[in-house]
Amino acid sequence: MSEPTSKYSITMPRDVAAAARARSGPSGLSAYVSAAVARQIERDNLNELIQVAEAEHGPIADEEIQALRDQLHQARREQTERTQDGADAA
CATH class of the missing domain: 1.20.5 (Single alpha-helices involved in coiled-coils or other helix-helix interfaces)
Structure with a gap:
């Protein structure tokens, strides 16, 4: 079962939007942007873990x-x- 969704309005440069739309394939731009944001959140979380580990154990x-x-x-x-x-x- 998929998670509930909400509709959002975002602003991005036209060239970025065009490139994303061209690459989004059959799943569509919303799914492409959602996956990109999810990956960024994962990266942000990982960076936070790295900062905590480096603060405790050094770089x-x-x-x-x-x-x-x-x-x-x-x-x-x-x-x-x-x-x-x-x-x-x-």
């Missing part, structure tokens, strides 16, 4: 961030390889 070193990014990229490569291997076997 994360750039080297640590890069090491974690490397691990993520490796995991994605391995997942892609497993997916391709599974498709090849089918």
Whole structure:
């Protein structure tokens, strides 16, 4: 079941609105804008958590961030390889 909705009027630059409308696809501009706002709220919440964690534990070193990014990229490569291997076997 979907959540109740309300209608809002927003103002945005015409070029941004045109680009959003062009990319919104069959779900429409409202769904596209709603998804974008939901992602921004998630990012804002994550940034707040990071600020709290850094205030308590100190900032994360750039080297640590890069090491974690490397691990993520490796995991994605391995997942892609497993997916391709599974498709090849089918």
